[in-house]
Amino acid sequence: MSKKDLGLLILILVVGVVVAAINPRFLLPINLANTSNLIGLFGILSIGQAFVIITGGIELSVGSLVALLGVLFIDLIATRGMAWPVALPLIIVLGGVIGLAHGWLIARLRLQPFVVTLCGLLIYRGVARFYTKDGTAGFAFGQSFPDLEFLTAGRFHGVPNSFIALIVIAAIMWVVLHRSVFGRYLYAIGKNEEAAKYSGIHTGRVVIAAYVICGVLTALSAIYFAMYTRSISPASHGQFYELYAIAAAVLGGFSLRGGEGSLIGAVLGTVLLQELQNLVNLLGIPSSLNFAVMGGVILIGVLIDQQWSAFRAQRLVAEAARQPQ
Amino acid sequence: MLKTPETSGPAAPTHFLALDGIRKTYPGVVALERFSMRVAPGEVIGLVGENGAGKSTLMKILGGIVAPDQGTITVDGAAHDRLTVGTSMQAGIAFVHQELNLFDNLDVAANVFLGREPLKGGPLRLIDRAALREACAPFLKQVGANFSADAPVASLSLAQQQMVEIAKALSMQARLVILDEPTSSLPVAETDKLLSVIAALRAAGISVIFISHRLHEIERAADRVLVMRDGALVGELGKDEISHDAMVKLMIGRALKARDALTPAAAPGPVALSARGIRTPAHPRRSVDLDLRRGEILGLAGLVGSGRTELARALFGIDRRLGGTVALDGRPLALSTATDAVANGIFLVPEDRKATGILLDLPIAQNISLPDLPRHARRYLVSPRSEAETAEMQKKNLGIKAPSVATLTGTLSGGNQQKVVLGKWLAMKPKVMILDEPTRGIDIGAKAEIYALMRSLADAGVAVLMISSDMEEVIGVSDRIAVMHEGHISGFLDRDDFSQENVLLLAVGKPAGNEAGKGAGATVPAA
Numbered sequence: 056m057s058k059k060d061l062g063l064l065i066l067i068l069v070v071g072v073v074v075a076a077i078n079p080r081f082l083l084p085i086n087l088a089n090t091s092n093l094i095g096l097f098g099i100l101s102i103g104q105a106f107v108i109i110t111g112g113i114e115l116s117v118g119s120l121v122a123l124l125g126v127l128f129i130d131l132i133a134t135r136g137m138a139w140p141v142a143l144p145l146i147i148v149l150g151g152v153i154g155l156a157h158g159w160l161i162a163r164l165r166l167q168p169f170v171v172t173l174c175g176l177l178i179y180r181g182v183a184r185f186y187t188k189d190g191t192a193g194f195a196f197g198q199s200f201p202d203l204e205f206l207t208a209g210r211f212h213g214v215p216n217s218f219i220a221l222i223v224i225a226a227i228m229w230v231v232l233h234r235s236v237f238g239r240y241l242y243a244i245g246k247n248e249e250a251a252k253y254s255g256i257h258t259g260r261v262v263i264a265a266y267v268i269c270g271v272l273t274a275l276s277a278i279y280f281a282m283y284t285r286s287i288s289p290a291s292h293g294q295f296y297e298l299y300a301i302a303a304a305v306l307g308g309f310s311l312r313g314g315e316g317s318l319i320g321a322v323l324g325t326v327l328l329q330e331l332q333n334l335v336n337l338l339g340i341p342s343s344l345n346f347a348v349m350g351g352v353i354l355i356g357v358l359i360d361q362q363w364s365a366f367r368a369q370r371l372v373a374e375a376a377r378q379p380q
Numbered sequence: 381m382l383k384t385p386e387t388s389g390p391a392a393p394t395h396f397l398a399l400d401g402i403r404k405t406y407p408g409v410v411a412l413e414r415f416s417m418r419v420a421p422g423e424v425i426g427l428v429g430e431n432g433a434g435k436s437t438l439m440k441i442l443g444g445i446v447a448p449d450q451g452t453i454t455v456d457g458a459a460h461d462r463l464t465v466g467t468s469m470q471a472g473i474a475f476v477h478q479e480l481n482l483f484d485n486l487d488v489a490a491n492v493f494l495g496r497e498p499l500k501g502g503p504l505r506l507i508d509r510a511a512l513r514e515a516c517a518p519f520l521k522q523v524g525a526n527f528s529a530d531a532p533v534a535s536l537s538l539a540q541q542q543m544v545e546i547a548k549a550l551s552m553q554a555r556l557v558i559l560d561e562p563t564s565s566l567p568v569a570e571t572d573k574l575l576s577v578i579a580a581l582r583a584a585g586i587s588v589i590f591i592s593h594r595l596h597e598i599e600r601a602a603d604r605v606l607v608m609r610d611g612a613l614v615g616e617l618g619k620d621e622i623s624h625d626a627m628v629k630l631m632i633g634r635a636l637k638a639r640d641a642l643t644p645a646a647a648p649g650p651v652a653l654s655a656r657g658i659r660t661p662a663h664p665r666r667s668v669d670l671d672l673r674r675g676e677i678l679g680l681a682g683l684v685g686s687g688r689t690e691l692a693r694a695l696f697g698i699d700r701r702l703g704g705t706v707a708l709d710g711r712p713l714a715l716s717t718a719t720d721a722v723a724n725g726i727f728l729v730p731e732d733r734k735a736t737g738i739l740l741d742l743p744i745a746q747n748i749s750l751p752d753l754p755r756h757a758r759r760y761l762v763s764p765r766s767e768a769e770t771a772e773m774q775k776k777n778l779g780i781k782a783p784s785v786a787t788l789t790g791t792l793s794g795g796n797q798q799k800v801v802l803g804k805w806l807a808m809k810p811k812v813m814i815l816d817e818p819t820r821g822i823d824i825g826a827k828a829e830i831y832a833l834m835r836s837l838a839d840a841g842v843a844v845l846m847i848s849s850d851m852e853e854v855i856g857v858s859d860r861i862a863v864m865h866e867g868h869i870s871g872f873l874d875r876d877d878f879s880q881e882n883v884l885l886l887a888v889g890k891p892a893g894n895e896a897g898k899g900a901g902a903t904v905p906a907a
Contacts, residue, residue, distance in 0.1 A: 234761045236753045243750055246739045252698065253736045254751040254804070255722030314741065373406065 111313025116175030154270020245313030663867020679858030795826025
């Protein structure tokens with residue numbers, strides 16, 4: 056764990072202690088379970104986003120994809136009668152294909168990630184609304200899928216399974232990002248794509264793979280969100296979720312220029328964001344201020360981080376000056 | 381020959397600039413120690429020294445970016461403890477940096493008068509374009525520019541862009557122009573232009589401090605040479621004492637015998653890399669035929685824009701070539717990506733080290749392992765130990781000066797960064813090494829090491845292609861020279877025909893003189 060991650064963890068604990076001191080309900084099992092469920096759902100999104108941000112890209116269509124894929128998933132199992140063990144991989148593959156398309160447009164046709172995924176944001180939201188004729192997709196009365204519901208919205212010894220899923224995914228993705236050849240390539244491309252290309256790396260393939268990973272994780276989380284809300288009105292479901300994911304990554308120390316950040320940071324960033332949401336609810340702050348609180352905290356966090364890096368860079372220069380040439 | 385620099389006495393009013401007893405320390409290092417110098421109006425001072433000798437610190441003090449710990453700076457009779465950016469500019473001290481600070485999306489006049497544009501009256505503060513062009517013209521004339529004030533900067537050559545920088549300095553009433561490595565990226569013909577601009581400045585009574593690693597240019601341009609080493613002035617050479625050897629001796633404190641290591645051990649072997657009809661987007665109508673033999677260093681000379689870098693990039697697979705075939709050891713290669721080249725042992729040390737050669741934010745070890753990462757991995761997981769072992773070996777073999785292989789590459793000096801670039805390829809058994817301006821911006825000690833390294837690579841059977849704009853280097857290091865002109869090879873020169881004149885003639889598209897005729901097209905018929 057890097058110093059940055061440790062600092063974030065300490066911040067999370069300090070905020071937690073303060074909130075618990077003011078309102079002990081923070082520590083009630085039901086509150087912790089609810090919060091960790093949300094951490095699980097948003098955390099999976101943030102990890103996907105992190106893989107794209109590390110390459111210096113951005114994925115803005117995440118929120119719309121959560122709506123579109125969620126609508127499709129519910130439609131497939133609830134109204135079209137498809138068995139969920141078939142529908143689930145189908146939706147995940149669809150997420151991967153959409154990621155592939157984004158990656159291809161960005162890496163091969165050299166379109167800007169912001170533009171491609173902004174168009175995605177608009178297109179998928181529109182398609183989702185059209186698909187349900189602007190109605191709400193949901194389950195019929197009495198319809199239930201016990202196994203699926205247990206896996207997505209259920210609990211294991213009181214711990215939400217979505218949170219357990221996040222831990223498992225985070226562990227796997229940590230190895231991929233921080234220990235694998237592919238992860239090293241991601242960092243290299245984020246730092247300097249040209250230099251990576253000059254080292255003989257297929258930079259295009261690596262970037263495309265990052266968007267595919269993001270698409271797959273988004274699809275998975277779309278299914279979790281769908282099973283959590285159980286009914287989806289496509290005009291508003293998942294709105295701003297891309298910004299939650301980006302904010303979590305930024306709080307976790309990712310640079311939007313690419314090449315910087317750790318997986319633990321992205322997860323801790325999500326934890327902090329959800330803790331803040333919870334804080335707003337528990338401390339009786341008007342919920343209309345929700346976004347303002349989040350924005351303020353992110354701004355302060357990034358400011359401190361930036362000042363700290365500038366300080367470290369200065370020390371590094373001083374150290375370098377001390378070495379014999 | 382060696383005069384001890386003056387360290388005391390008030391500045392005589394005949395000097396535009398006088399530095400006395402300047403000292404500057406950074407935590408743990410003394411960057412400048414008891415440094416004094418005088419600059420008279422209209423004097424051209426050559427400032428030489430290896431990287432790390434303190435030249436940059438001196439420039440930062442003159443530019444007002446850092447304050448000295450001790451000493452006085454007297455500009456135009458007024459003494460200062462330190463300069464600020466503002467006072468330095470007002471006093472008429474102007475800089476032309478190695479990396480030019482021009483906006484290539486604007487035209488010449490807009491660059492020269494950036495922030496000082498003549499305005500039309502009225503509340504909108506519109507720029508008076510006609511007045512702008514008119515105001516720019518005399519300065520362009522003064523630097524001998526052959527382009528107009530409304531030419532886009534992007535369309536100018538590097539030397540022309542430097543002229544724009546100098547014109548900009550003149551427009552600000554500069555009285556001292558400091559040229560920091562202005563010629564390091566210029567080919568010979570362009571360098572001559574720049575030297576004549578310097579002469580014009582001198583004639584106009586403007587002082588020049590000319591910093592360069594290219595000692596022959598210093599020899600030609602300077603009235604006086606100051607030599608720095610380890611933050612101190614170690615010698616001063618008057619006009620008639622300036623010579624290449626004297627400068628080198630003072631700079632490194634010993635005589636340099638760089639060339640001794642450079643005789644090939646054996647005659648070159650069979651053809652390793654054979655290129656036929658290579659066409660690049662820069663010159664789509666011209667093509668290059670080239671044979672590169674094992675064990676030889678082929679120097680590739682030519683003017684900037686003659687297509688040398690594009691050829692190198694095509695041979696490395698970074699750019700898709702428009703046509704032509706490449707064969708390695710007689711086997712045709714697809715070479716559609718750099719990955720193909722790397723897999724076949726064709727490696728490129730690119731021209732722009734910082735942008736394409738290395739990743740400055742990664743540790744040395746990760747830079748060295750990057751192209752060969754799968755070999756350092758078991759089941760797709762990277763083994764840091766294997767990376768470190770390889771990097772340690774390269775660090776030792778190449779003499780990379782760094783505390784450890786975990787040091788960030790960006791904190792190293794230029795020469796050591798270049799060694800990291802070389803190290804990543806040397807760890808992979810090269811067959812063909814293409815080096816594009818391998819010693820650009822590198823101090824003279826590290827240069828000699830890189831020459832020796834190229835030679836030992838060639839002696840080990842590697843085919844070496846060295847692109848260089850440094851005439852001394854091309855003639856001193858190559859076994860054979862190919863000269864490019866407008867996208868094709870205008871001739872090959874064998875060792876007996878090596879001369880600056882022959883290279884230059886071929887570079888401008890004329891046949892080489894005397895026996896060089898047999899050199900032209902000796903290996904393949906010229907296209």
